Amino acid sequence: MLNNTEMITIVRHLRIHGLVQGVYYRQSLQEQAQALEVTGWVRNRLDSSVEAVVCGSPQALERLIKWSRTGPPAAVVNEVVVTEAQGQYKDFERLPTV
Numbered sequence: 396m397l398n399n400t401e402m403i404t405i406v407r408h409l410r411i412h413g414l415v416q417g418v419y420y421r422q423s424l425q426e427q428a429q430a431l432e433v434t435g436w437v438r439n440r441l442d443s444s445v446e447a448v449v450c451g452s453p454q455a456l457e458r459l460i461k462w463s464r465t466g467p468p469a470a471v472v473n474e475v476v477v478t479e480a481q482g483q484y485k486d487f488e489r490l491p492t493v
Contacts (some may be wrong), residue, residue, distance in 0.1 A: 405453055406435075408480035411445040411463055413473035420445055421489050423467040424459075431455040434484035439492040446493075448480050 411420070421437045424447060428435065433451035440446050447463075449456055464475050 403453060404450060405456060406448065406450045406480040406482055407456055407460065408478045409445075409447040409449065409460065409463055410440075410476040411447070411466070411472060412443075412475075414469075414471035415445045415466060416443055418469035419467045420470050424463065425487050425489055427459055427462050428487040431459055433459055434487050435482070436484065436488045436490050438490035441492060448482060448484075450482060450484050 416439050421439065424437050424445070427433075428437075428449060428451075431451065433449050433455050435447060435449040435451075437445060437447040449459055451459070460475065460477055464472055466472050
């Protein structure tokens with residue numbers, strides 16, 4: 396049986412800065428999200444950052460955001476800016492660069 400906190404779904408926008416492109420960051424974030432049953436999307440930005448919108452339980456997003464502050468082994472994350480967001484997603488996608 397689910398408790399109340401497992402039924403709550405929240406959405407967050409993440410902007411990840413540092414050496415995060417060309418280091419398997421998006422694929423790794425997608426794999427982490429799917430393992431945590433988080434939906435949403437991730438994409439590269441032309442300014443060399445990575446952007447994501449993630450949707451899931453507070454506990455799952457806390458774990459994913461904690462992971463995003465380090466990323467995969469080749470990444471060097473300088474900053475992760477997290478803000479509230481809105482949306483509903485069926486799965487987790489990688490979107491084209493903008």
